[in-house]
Amino acid sequence: MRYLLRRLGFFVLTLWAAMTLNFFIPRLMPGSPEEALRERLSKGGSVVTAEQLRTVLAEFGFQPDKNIVLQYLEYLKAMVTGHWGVSIGSSLGVPVTTLISSALPWTLGLVGITTILAFALGTLIGTISGWRRGGLIDGIVPPVFIVTSALPYFWVALLFISLFAIGDHAILPNDFNYDQGLTPGFNGEFILSVVKHGILPAATILITAVGGWILTMRNNMITTLAEDYVRMARAKGIPSRRIMFGYAGRNAFLPNLSGFAMSLGFVISGTILVEYVFNYPGLGYMFYNATVSTDYPLLQSLFLLVTLAVLICVLLCDFAVFLLDPRARTKG
Amino acid sequence: MSAIVTGAAAPTTTATRRPRGGLLRAIMRNRKAMIGAGLLVLFVLLAAFPQLFVPGAHHDPQAIGDLPLQSPSGQHWLGTTGLGQDVYAQLIYSTRESLVIAVVAGAGATILSVLIGVSAAYLGGFADDGLSMLTDIFLVLPTFPLIIVLATYAGKGNLTVIIVVLILTGWSYGARQMRAQALSLRNRDFLESARVRGERSSYIIVVEVLPTMTSLIVANFLGAALYSVLTAAGLQFLGLGDPNSLSWGTMLYWAQNQGALVNGLPAWALSPGLAVALLGVSFALLNYAFDEISNPALRPVRRRRARSAS
Numbered sequence: 001m002r003y004l005l006r007r008l009g010f011f012v013l014t015l016w017a018a019m020t021l022n023f024f025i026p027r028l029m030p031g032s033p034e035e036a037l038r039e040r041l042s043k044g045g046s047v048v049t050a051e052q053l054r055t056v057l058a059e060f061g062f063q064p065d066k067n068i069v070l071q072y073l074e075y076l077k078a079m080v081t082g083h084w085g086v087s088i089g090s091s092l093g094v095p096v097t098t099l100i101s102s103a104l105p106w107t108l109g110l111v112g113i114t115t116i117l118a119f120a121l122g123t124l125i126g127t128i129s130g131w132r133r134g135g136l137i138d139g140i141v142p143p144v145f146i147v148t149s150a151l152p153y154f155w156v157a158l159l160f161i162s163l164f165a166i167g168d169h170a171i172l173p174n175d176f177n178y179d180q181g182l183t184p185g186f187n188g189e190f191i192l193s194v195v196k197h198g199i200l201p202a203a204t205i206l207i208t209a210v211g212g213w214i215l216t217m218r219n220n221m222i223t224t225l226a227e228d229y230v231r232m233a234r235a236k237g238i239p240s241r242r243i244m245f246g247y248a249g250r251n252a253f254l255p256n257l258s259g260f261a262m263s264l265g266f267v268i269s270g271t272i273l274v275e276y277v278f279n280y281p282g283l284g285y286m287f288y289n290a291t292v293s294t295d296y297p298l299l300q301s302l303f304l305l306v307t308l309a310v311l312i313c314v315l316l317c318d319f320a321v322f323l324l325d326p327r328a329r330t331k332g
Numbered sequence: 333m334s335a336i337v338t339g340a341a342a343p344t345t346t347a348t349r350r351p352r353g354g355l356l357r358a359i360m361r362n363r364k365a366m367i368g369a370g371l372l373v374l375f376v377l378l379a380a381f382p383q384l385f386v387p388g389a390h391h392d393p394q395a396i397g398d399l400p401l402q403s404p405s406g407q408h409w410l411g412t413t414g415l416g417q418d419v420y421a422q423l424i425y426s427t428r429e430s431l432v433i434a435v436v437a438g439a440g441a442t443i444l445s446v447l448i449g450v451s452a453a454y455l456g457g458f459a460d461d462g463l464s465m466l467t468d469i470f471l472v473l474p475t476f477p478l479i480i481v482l483a484t485y486a487g488k489g490n491l492t493v494i495i496v497v498l499i500l501t502g503w504s505y506g507a508r509q510m511r512a513q514a515l516s517l518r519n520r521d522f523l524e525s526a527r528v529r530g531e532r533s534s535y536i537i538v539v540e541v542l543p544t545m546t547s548l549i550v551a552n553f554l555g556a557a558l559y560s561v562l563t564a565a566g567l568q569f570l571g572l573g574d575p576n577s578l579s580w581g582t583m584l585y586w587a588q589n590q591g592a593l594v595n596g597l598p599a600w601a602l603s604p605g606l607a608v609a610l611l612g613v614s615f616a617l618l619n620y621a622f623d624e625i626s627n628p629a630l631r632p633v634r635r636r637r638a639r640s641a642s
Contacts (some may be wrong), residue, residue, distance in 0.1 A: 019635045021473075025481060124339050143364065146620050150561050150612035154584070155605030162598045211441055215620070222629055262471055267485050269476025277588075287477060288570060303481055305472045312634050 003328050007318040018307040023075050027068075065258075074213045079304065085297035087308045096301045099286065108283030110291050111271050114202045118209040119260050125210075126217025133222060149211030153270035155275040156202045164200060173197050175279035192262060201278045209267050218257055220252035227251070256326055261317040264310050356624045365625075368617030375611055378427040386421045393421040393578060403597065410599045414590035419600045422583055425605060429579040430611065433495060433564045438557030440499035442506060446549060448461075449465060449510025450537060452551060464511065470504035483572045491574065494567060496562045506552040513548050518539060547626040554619035558612050565608045581605035 078084070084096040129141040163173035178193040224230065225248050233243045268284070275284035283302060290298040322328050359365045377386060386393075397416030404411045410419035452463035482497045517523065526536050542549070567573055568581020571589075575582060583604040587593075592601035624630045 010465075013465070014472055018473060019467045021478070022481075071505060142620070146364070146616050147613050150558060150562075150616035151609045152565055152612065154566060155602070155609055158584075158588075158593065158601055158605060162593055162602065164428035166593055166596075181433070219623070219627075223627075225467055228497055265472065265476070268474050269563070269566070272476060272480070273569065278572065287480065291480055293572070295486065299481055301486070303474075304475050306477050307472075310472055310474055313346065 001205070004318070004322060007315060011315050014311055015308065018304060019076060019079055019304050020072075022079075022304055023072055026296055026300075037320055057096050084301040084304075085299045088297055096298050099298060100283070100305065101235070101285050102299060103286045106280065107271065107284060109277070110198055110201055110275075110282060111205065111267065114205040115209065115264070115267050118206050119213055121206075122210045122213025123217050123253060123256060126214040127221055127252070129214065130218040130221025130225065130252070131244050133225070138218075141218065145211035145214045147211075147252070148207055149215065151208055152273075153204060153208050154273040154277050156208055157201070160200045160204060172200055174258065191308065197280075200275050201280055204274050205267065205270060206272060209263075212263060213256060213260070215251060217256050218330065220255055221248060224248045224252040250324070254321060257317050257320055257324075261314040265306075268306055268310070355504075359621065360436065362621045362624060363620030364617045367464045368614045368621060371610060371614035375427055375431055375614065378424055378577075379427075380430045382425045382427065384551070385388045386422050393417060393425040401406060404599050410603055411597055413586060413600065419603065422578060423580070426580050426583055426604065427607070429491070429577060430561065430565070430581070433498070433579070434557045434561040434611065434615070436551050437495045437498035437502065437560035437564070440495065441560070442549060442553040443504040443555040444499060445506030445552060446510050446542070447546075448503065449507035450545075452507070453511045453514035454537060454541070460511075464508075467504050467507045467511070470501070472507065473501075475501035476566065479563065479567060480570070480572065485568060491577070494564055494573065498563060502556050502559050506556060509548060509552065510545070513545055514541060517544060521563070533562070547622055551619055551622040551626070554622065555614045556570075558615035558619065561608060561612050561615065580608050587607055589620035 082097065084100075087094050087096055087099055096214070125141065126138075129135075129138045132138055162175045164172045173196060175197075180192065180196055227248075230243060230248050233247050234240075238247075271282070272284035273286055274280070276283045276288045279285065285304070286301045287306075289295075290302060349575075357483065359369065365448045369551075375410060394417060397412060397418070399408075399412055400414050400416045402408050402412040402416075406430075408418050408420065412418060413422070437455075446465065448463055451458045452467070452499050455463075477502055479497050482500075523536060523540055531540075565581040565584065569588065570580055570582045571585050573582050573585070575578065575585065581604075584601075587604070592598070
C-alpha cells in the first residue's frame with residue numbers, strides 16, 4: 001500500500017512542478033505576454049483600450065502589479081479548478097478549454113490507438129526475437145529497428161507523403177482529419193474518410209515508435225531467459241510457449257511497462273511534428289499554432305494537459321506493476 | 333528512494349577494470365559499432381572540410397542563383413531552393429552546425445547527468461532523495477513541448493538557447509543510470525581502500541569512480557547526442573531555429589515553407605531529413621553496440637549456441 005501512496009505522492013508533486021514551471025517560465029523570460037497581446041489586438045486595425053487589455057490579461061492571470069506569491073496562488077487555484085483562461089491567439093477570446101476539447105478526440109484517437117498498438121506489437125516482436133536467440137527473426141530485428149528508432153518523425157511523415165500522397169499515383173490524402181466536403185456524422189462514408197486520413201499519420205508514429213520497445217523487450221527477454229526459474233521451468237517440461245509468455249515474457253515485460261510510461265513523452269513530441277506535417281487538427285497541431293501566434297494561455301494549458309496525460313499513464317503503469325509484480329506489493 | 337521504474341534493472345555493466353585498449357578492441361570487433369563509427373567519421377569530415385566535397389561553383393551555399401526550384405541535374409546535384417541556392421551545397425555545409433549541436437548538447441547533458449547521478453549516489457541520505465526526485469520529475473515532464481515553450485519565450489533562433497534547452501531537458505535519463513551504477517560501486521573494496529587511505533571525496537569520485545563508468549558514460553553521450561540531433565532538427569523544422577542559419581533542420585523548414593514536395597522536388601524535401609536520420613542512425617548503432625560490449629549477454633550468439641538455446 002505504501003508503494004501506491006508514494007506513487008500518488010509523486011504524481012501530485014510532478015504535476016505541481018509542471019504547473020510551477022508553467023507559471024515562472026513566461027515571467028522569467030524576455031518578451032512579455034502584454035506586448036504580444038497588444039500587438040495581436042491592434043493588428044486587426046482596432047484600437048485597444050488599456051481597460052480591454054487589462055481584462056484579457058487578468059483572464060490570463062497576468063497582473064504585473066500584484067504580489068508574485070498571491071499571483072502564484074491564484075494561478076494554482078485557477079489551474080486546479082479548470083479556469084484556464086481565454087486564447088489570445090488566432091481564435092481570440094475563445095475559452096482555452098473549448099479549443100482543447102475540439103481537438104482532443106482526434107489526438108486521443110490517433111495517438112492513443114497507435115501508441116498502444118506500437119507498444120503491443122513491439123512487446124510481442126521483442127519477446128519472440130529474444131526467445132529465439134540467434135534465429136532468423138533475431139538476426140533481422142535489432143539492426144532494422146535500431147535504424148527505425150533513430151529516424152526523425154517528420155522525415156518519415158514527409159517520405160510517406162512523397163510516396164503515397166503526392167502526384168498522379170496519390171492513393172491517400174495528405175492533410176486534415178477527414179474530407180472537408182463531408183459533414184461529420186456516424187455514417188460509412190465519413191468513417192471511411194477518417195480512417196483514410198489517419199493511415200499515414202498512424203503509420204508514421206507506429207514505425208518510429210515501435211523500434212524502441214522491440215529492442216528493450218528483446219534485451220529484457222534475453223536477460224530474463226538466463227534466470228534459474230526459466231531453466232527450472234524447462235526442466236519440469238513445461239511447454240515452451242508457456243515458458244515464453246508466462247515465465248520469461250511476464251518478467252521481462254515489467255521494466256518495459258515502466259519504460260512505456262516514460263517514453264510517452266517522446267511519442268507526444270513526435271506527434272506534434274507528425275500532426276504538423278499532416279495538418280492534422282489535433283492537440284499537437286494546436287500546440288504548434290499556439291507557438292506561432294504566441295498564444296500563452298493556450299500554450300500553457302496544452303503543456304499542462306500533456307504533462308497530465310503522461311503522468312496519468314505513469315500512474316496507470318504503476319498500478320499495473322503493482323498488480324503484476326508481487327515484489328512491488330511487499331516492498332512497500 | 334522512490335523510483336519510477338521499480339522493476340527496471342539497472343544496466344549491469346561490469347565494474348571490473350579492463351586493460352587499456354580493451355574497449356577499442358571490442359569496438360573494432362563489433363560490426364554495428366564499425367558501421368556507426370564509419371558514418372560518424374564521414375560526418376566529421378563533412379563538417380570539418382565541407383569545401384572538399386562541394387564543386388567549386390557552389391562554395392557559397394547561401395549564394396542566390398537565378399534558377400529557382402530546379403530538379404536535380406548535372407549542375408545542381410540535388411536541385412535548387414526557391415531562391416536558386418544549390419541544395420547539395422547547403423546540405424554539405426549544414427553538417428557542421430547539426431553536428432556541433434549534437435556533440436555540444438550531448439556532452440553537456442552527459443556531464444550534467446554524471447554530476448547529478450554520481451553525487452546523488454555518493455552523498456546518499458537527503459541529498460540523494462532530493463536529487464533523485466528531481467531526476468524523476470524531469471524524466472516524466474514531456475520535454476519537447478517544454479522545449480517549444482522555452483524556445484518560444486526565450487526568443488527564436490538563438491543557437492545557444494537551443495543547446496542550453498537541449499541540455500536542461502536531456503540529462504535526466506542518464507542521471508538515473510549513473511546513480512544506479514554508482515550505487516552498485518559504492519561499497520566495493522577499491523573504494524573502501526581509497527577511503528581508508530584518506531583520499532578526499534572529490535579525488536575518489538574523479539579518479540576511482542568515474543573511470544570504471546567509462547562505457548556507461550560513453551553510451552549515455554551517444555544516447556543524448558541522438559536525442560539532441562532529432563530534437564534540434566524538429567525544432568528548426570517547426571521554424572523555432574534561426575531561419576538564416578545553415579543546418580539540416582532549417583533546410584527542412586524552408587523546403588516545407590516553399591512547398592518542395594508539392595512542387596515535385598522530393599530531393600530537396602527529403603535529403604536533409606535523410607542526413608539527420610543517418611547521423612541519428614550512426615549514434616544509435618554505436619549506442620547499441622556499447623550495450624552489447626558492456627553486457628555480454630546481448631552480443632550476437634554464434635550458431636552453435638543458438639541451436640542449443642532453442
